[in-house]
Amino acid sequence: MQNLGDVKDGQASESGITMPLLAIVYFSISGTTETLAHAVARGAAGIADIALCRIAGDDIVSGRFQNERLLETIDRADVVAFGSPTYMGGPAAQFKAFADASSDRWSEQRWANKIAGGFTTGACAGGDQLHTLTYFSILAAQHGMLWCGIDIPGGEDPSGRNRLGSQLGLATHLVEGALPPSDLTTAEYLGQRLAKMAGRKG
Numbered sequence: 001m002q003n004l005g006d007v008k009d010g011q012a013s014e015s016g017i018t019m020p021l022l023a024i025v026y027f028s029i030s031g032t033t034e035t036l037a038h039a040v041a042r043g044a045a046g047i048a049d050i051a052l053c054r055i056a057g058d059d060i061v062s063g064r065f066q067n068e069r070l071l072e073t074i075d076r077a078d079v080v081a082f083g084s085p086t087y088m089g090g091p092a093a094q095f096k097a098f099a100d101a102s103s104d105r106w107s108e109q110r111w112a113n114k115i116a117g118g119f120t121t122g123a124c125a126g127g128d129q130l131h132t133l134t135y136f137s138i139l140a141a142q143h144g145m146l147w148c149g150i151d152i153p154g155g156e157d158p159s160g161r162n163r164l165g166s167q168l169g170l171a172t173h174l175v176e177g178a179l180p181p182s183d184l185t186t187a188e189y190l191g192q193r194l195a196k197m198a199g200r201k202g
């Protein structure tokens with residue numbers, strides 16, 4: 001796993017094989033979404049190089065997201081995972097500020113054909129997480145990106161992955177203050193799936 005900005009285009013892995021770059025762009029205050037981001041990264045390890053891109057409060061100046069380095073990391077990525085807690089039935093304002101700052105890239109369709117997926121969390125099982133995932137998929141569509149959901153039917157997986165039956169992306173919620181282990185294994189699966197899809201892109 002590598003930190004934001006440390007990954008170069010076409011960088012070869014230790015084995016000499018060039019791997020796709022997965023950028024995980026997320027906002028988190030109390031750490032739950034960050035835990036999911038790390039699980040997505042674990043799932044992609046060995047298949048993709050990882051850039052963990054945490055949106056920070058001070059990336060936003062006078063209401064505008066101004067972390068150009070983070071946006072440039074996505075420019076270089078083959079695959080992008082969007083992550084945000086669900087706040088008031090949608091992505092957090094800080095994530096939306098990042099999305100709004102991508103409009104220059106949108107006008108040039110600079111992120112077109114990258115693979116995209118998403119993950120979110122909330123306090124409630126039915127806490128309107130779907131709306132956050134729907135927003136991520138619309139953001140991806142605006143950029144001409146190719147959306148990748150989760151191919152695990154809810155309630156059908158022997159190990160309990162995709163607990164909430166969300167196939168647009170990963171929806172989770174806190175149970176007695178913590179993420180259930182199955183949400184973390186689902187996040188790992190999503191990371192693996194996104195990385196594999198990036199490798200298939202042609």
Ligand SMILES: Cc1cc2nc3c(=O)[nH]c(=O)nc-3n(C[C@H](O)[C@H](O)[C@H](O)COP(=O)(O)O)c2cc1C
Pocket residue numbers: 027028029030031032033034085086087088089090121122123124125126127128129174
């Ligand atoms: C302003 C605010 C709005 C929230 N709105 C929702 C919501 O609409 N649905 C929900 O299930 N949880 C909601 N929550 C709970 C958060 O999604 C939850 O605490 C999440 O774990 C926070 O993510 P983080 O630990 O990555 O910061 C809200 C929390 C805050 C602070």
